[in-house]
Amino acid sequence: xxxxxxxxxxxxxxxxxxxxxxxxxxxxxxxxxxxxxxxxxxxxxxxxxxxxxxxxxxxxxxxxxxxxxxxxxxxxxxxxxxxxxxxxxxxxxxxxxxxxxxxxxxxxxxxxxxxxxxxxxxxxxxxxxxxxxxxxxxxxxxxxxxxxxxxxxxxxxxxxxxxxxxxxxxxxxxxxxxxxxxxxxxxxxxxxxxxxxxxxxxxxxxxxxxxxxxxxxxxxxxxxxxxxxxxxxxxxxxxxxxxxxxxxxxxxxxxxxxxxxxxxxxxxxxxxxxxxxxxxxxxxxxxxxxxxxxxxxxxxxxxxxxxxxxxxxxxxxxxxxxxxxxxxxxxxxxxxxxxxxxxxxxxxxxxxxxxxxxxxxxxxxxxxxxxxxxxxxxxxxxxxxxxxxxxxxxxxxxxxxxxxxxxxxxxxxxxxxxxxxxxxxxxxxxxxxxxxxxxxxxxxxxxxxx
Numbered sequence: 001x002x003x004x005x006x007x008x009x010x011x012x013x014x015x016x017x018x019x020x021x022x023x024x025x026x027x028x029x030x031x032x033x034x035x036x037x038x039x040x041x042x043x044x045x046x047x048x049x050x051x052x053x054x055x056x057x058x059x060x061x062x063x064x065x066x067x068x069x070x071x072x073x074x075x076x077x078x079x080x081x082x083x084x085x086x087x088x089x090x091x092x093x094x095x096x097x098x099x100x101x102x103x104x105x106x107x108x109x110x111x112x113x114x115x116x117x118x119x120x121x122x123x124x125x126x127x128x129x130x131x132x133x134x135x136x137x138x139x140x141x142x143x144x145x146x147x148x149x150x151x152x153x154x155x156x157x158x159x160x161x162x163x164x165x166x167x168x169x170x171x172x173x174x175x176x177x178x179x180x181x182x183x184x185x186x187x188x189x190x191x192x193x194x195x196x197x198x199x200x201x202x203x204x205x206x207x208x209x210x211x212x213x214x215x216x217x218x219x220x221x222x223x224x225x226x227x228x229x230x231x232x233x234x235x236x237x238x239x240x241x242x243x244x245x246x247x248x249x250x251x252x253x254x255x256x257x258x259x260x261x262x263x264x265x266x267x268x269x270x271x272x273x274x275x276x277x278x279x280x281x282x283x284x285x286x287x288x289x290x291x292x293x294x295x296x297x298x299x300x301x302x303x304x305x306x307x308x309x310x311x312x313x314x315x316x317x318x319x320x321x322x323x324x325x326x327x328x329x330x331x332x333x334x335x336x337x338x339x340x341x342x343x344x345x346x347x348x349x350x351x352x353x354x355x356x357x358x359x360x361x362x363x364x365x366x367x368x369x370x371x372x373x374x375x376x377x378x379x380x381x382x383x384x385x386x387x388x389x390x391x392x393x394x395x396x397x398x399x400x401x402x403x404x405x406x407x408x409x410x411x412x413x414x415x416x417x418x419x420x421x422x423x424x425x426x427x428x429x430x431x432x433x434x435x436x437x438x439x440x441x442x443x444x445x446x447x448x449x450x
Contacts, residue, residue, distance in 0.1 A: 022056065029062045036070040036077075045070055045081025050089065052096040068104060075108075075117045083124040095136075098128075102139045106146050118147045122158075129166065134186045137166060141190040156194045163191040169207050175215035178222040184212070185221075188235050200244035205299075208236045209252035213259050233291035237387055240298035253299055253306050257319075260292040266318075267325040284329050290363045290388060293370040301381040308378050320375075327371050330364055337361040362388035 029051065036044040048070070051063045071078045086097045105113065105121075125140050132140065141163070144150055150159055167187035174180045188204060195201040212219075212232055221228040246252060265282035300306055307316060337357050344354060366385045373380045 022059070026059055026062055029059060029066055033066050033069045033073075036073060041070060041074050041077040042080040042084075045078040046084055047081075049082050049085040049097050049100075050093055052100060053090070053092045064100065064104070067100065068108075071104075071108060072112055075112050075114070076120055079117070079120055079124065083128070086124075086128055098136055098139050098143075102142050105143060110148075113148070115149055118149045121147060122150070126162070129162065132166075134182065137186060138190065145194070153196075153198045156196070156199045160191055160194050160199055163187050163194070164203055167191075167204075167207075169203060173207075173211035173215070175212075175218045176220055178220045181219055181221055181228065182223065185231060185235070188239070192235065192238050195239060195242035197242065199242070201239040201242040202244040202246055205236065205239050205243045206246055206248070206252060208232070208239070209255050210248075212236075213255050216259065230287055230291070233288055233295075234387075234389065237291040237294045237298075240295040243299060243302075246299070246302070249299070249303050250306065250310060253296070253303055254310075256292065256296050256299060257306075257311075260289070260296055261319070261322065263288045263292060264322040264326050266322055284326060286330075286333075286360070286363050286367060289326070290366050290370075293367060293374075294385065294387060297370050297373065297381055297383075300379070304379065304381060307374070323371055323374060327368070327375075330368055330371070334361065334364045334368065337364065359388055 029048075032044055032048060045067065048063055048067050052060070052067075054060050054063065067078065067082075082097050082101065085093050089097070101121075122144065125144055129137065129140060141159070144159060144162070147155075149155055164187075167184055173184070188208075191201070191204060213236075216229050216232060219228045219232065263285050265284075268281050303310070307319070311319070337360055340357055341349070341354065341361065348354060349358060366388055369383050369385050373383045
């Protein structure tokens with residue numbers, strides 16, 4: 001059996017080998033698993049992990065295969081070597097070791113990924129999560145959420161707590177700090193799929209209502225082309241369905257209500273001749289209103305007398321006027337959109353313009369249903385709608401997973417800087433009078449980049 005010194009001396013030879021002896025390097029990599037016995041195995045895993053930094057695709061594949069083979073011999077020992085390099089190794093080794101775990105763990109059989117092995121992964125991951133980049137955090141959430149032991153209710157709750165810790169929900173929110181805003185968004189995106197009727201989103205929803213909504217207009221982000229305000233409102237809407245008992249429900253409902261009023265304008269005043277006194281009618285921002293109305297509708301179920309008992313008569317009257325005005329404009333656009341899409345099927349619906357119109361129809365129909373609920377006396381919160389972007393999101397995430405899982409044949413490429421968000425379709429009708437011709441609708445901002 002080789003000594004530890006011999007193992008590391010041989011690693012030095014491998015690391016320093018030139019292109020002319022590439023074949024010797026590859027053969028040595030193939031032979032390394034034979035040395036992985038007893039106390040040597042973690043050290044072999046450590047060496048193989050360091051060799052992940054190779055830019056030679058053939059060598060990279062050999063290293064991956066060698067790591068997988070010793071994983072099946074002793075999963076805990078192999079994890080020791082991998083996490084040693086993740087915690088202490090060079091940046092490129094750390095990056096590739098994390099990606100190895102994120103793509104290869106799920107390929108291992110159940111007899112390898114035992115409960116004890118998964119507990120070790122969780123323990124070591126928590127150490128790494130004390131200091132990670134946004135991209136690393138996303139990869140670790142992918143690793144952890146794929147573990148069988150964390151797919152239970154209690155397991156998902158553990159993951160939510162991990163995410164909340166990363167999001168720094170106890171700290172003061174700084175809307176003008178793009179890193180602070182980006183961290184919150186990255187963490188919330190990871191938390192959203194974990195929420196359910198048994199794993200509540202209360203802590204995140206409370207934080208968004210108390211700290212983010214009041215600062216919505218001043219949010220900054222390092223991600224070019226991202227509509228940060230709409231992104232926040234979409235996340236809030238998705239989380240609101242799973243909010244549990246909230247300590248300051250009335251206060252936070254009021255914050256949500258006030259923000260909703262900002263996006264639901266009063267009708268313009270009429271001059272004596274019946275024309276608008278102003279130059280143009282206010283812009284109706286349907287995408288934002290869908291999110292805010294949905295969130296208000298979800299939380300309002302927990303305090304159904306909010307509109308009738310918690311608001312004074314003047315404010316309630318103001319709200320009804322805004323709802324009526326918005327509903328009138330809504331009906332115009334719904335009719336126009338239905339007319340424009342009537343009879344279109346298959347390829348005709350796949351054009352960029354028609355895809356936008358389909359999404360626009362979903363948004364306006366959703367708002368219409370929610371407004372009808374609030375017009376009831378007393379208001380009703382019984383209707384159920386599916387948020388307009390949900391089906392699009394599922395398809396895009398599925399495609400993203402496929403792309404990530406096909407990179408094992410060559411060394412991972414350096415990812416572009418900054419977090420990316422799947423493209424979203426957004427519909428904002430133009431300002432000015434309601435158009436009687438759908439061709440006049442303004443689609444300039446209908447597609448948002450990442």
